[in-house]
Amino acid sequence: MNSIDKDLLAQVADLHSVPQGSYNIRKNGESVGRASDSDIEIVSKKDKQGIDIYVRKNVKNKSVHLPVIVTQSGFEDLVYNDFYIESGADVVIVAGCGIHNSGDKTSTHNGIHTFHLAKNAKIKYVEKHLGLGNGTGGKVLNPVTKIIMKEGSVCEMETVQLGGVTYSNRKTNAKLGKGAKLVIKEKILTTDKQEAKTEFKVELLGDGSSVEVVSRSVAKGESKQKFVSKIVGDAECFGHVECDGIVLDKAQVVSVPEIEAKNVDASLVHEAAIGKIAGEQLVKLMSLGLTKEEAEAKIIKGYLN
């Protein structure tokens, strides 16, 4: 691995050395490093690109790292990863993709992830996206995440895209059974002429299920963002979506909320606020000695932290 690879891995998966536990590192469409054990087993798919990950029953306090890096300009990667989290397991899954493009062709990663959470299984799923390199070629990421949650399972999903990605289209679909709990935290920063789209569809199908979606985004330059969320409540359930956006320069942010109650006991809330940085916030930080630019940077950093 060269220094570019190491830099990408450190930034998208916090990997500074070989990770503990199971891992699979994918570079330009090939697995370049893997560890698999009986608790978390990683098996290559035979019919298409990708892997199956089995987290065995009641395995707790373990993690699996699955970073992807694309360094070849013009490369288009498509991978299917299926996760089977058995009952009572409780693990951390760190994925993420870094594209380094120093050429003039568009590099793309399409990661299709499907999670099957058995009864009372619990995961924390962290996915970071990053684009680096001075080439004129695009750095494109189109992640698709499907989450199927059985009774009492818990999924906490954190997605972070803090710069360099020229285009992204994220689609997340989840179906929740009885008492299942899904928490999604999304942070996006776009600059220049970048474009980011996010679509969430969450179906609350079991009594006592709940979802919380918190999206915070900052759009600078001439970038564009679109946030679409649809929560369907078809049981005694609770859903809350909070979408906050800060718009700067000539950027644009669109938020399209949709909440649909199919059951009288469904309680669904959507909050959305988009705007520039509040003048009072800038004045407060300036009154503590920061310049306007420093105050702006501080507010954005905290907001996306």
Place this chain on the structure above:
Amino acid sequence: MFQLKNVDYVVTDEKTGAKKEILKNLNLSFDKGKITVVTGHNGSGKSTLIKLLMGIEKPTNGQILFDDKDITDLAVNEMANLGISIAFQQPVRFKGLTVKDLLDIANERSTNISDACDFLSLVGLCAREYLDRELDNTLSGGEIKRIELALALAKGGEVFLFDEPEAGIDLWSFDDLIGIFKKLKDKTIIIVSHQKKILEIADKVLLMSNQGYQMGERDEILGNMSPSKCARLEVRDE
């Protein structure tokens, strides 16, 4: 010395173009080592005066001087760096920034636990409980008001502007608040307040009204005020 010379502040209605005079021909001096309490009717320009002193608003005419230097055109952060500190009437909230983040900015260096403890305990808060709290809607009005005061103290300086510091801190003993002002006794303190106990510690009082202003020693301004005049000014005991 902090001075205003011939200061006018006029606002223009964007729709009708009509001009409204908020402050007219203000000539004021605020001395080092003195507490000046600014009081008067709602709408008499007290908060506007504070904003002018912090550089948030600019006078339509006139000058603001600090130690004889003209600082009328300085930006808010330049005023702050000269040693002017403010605690706002309605503290602003931040999503994602913690009490410690703000104290660090105010203090210009990383706040170690004991520093933060000092500033927060001065306002009756326990540092351990509050340092990592976000300055968002989860804080009550009273909590955020006290944090606002702690930030002004952490920033420090030569001139302190407190805009209605007592509002929303009912549960906290007034004596502690008065104690803070007394601790800053060698500084220039300007407090907007209607609170009787705060007026009692004033060296000077600036009484503002729509007709004009009067500034002088406390007893000179408030000494012969009748109860009915006090009531009109909304002077409060508690």
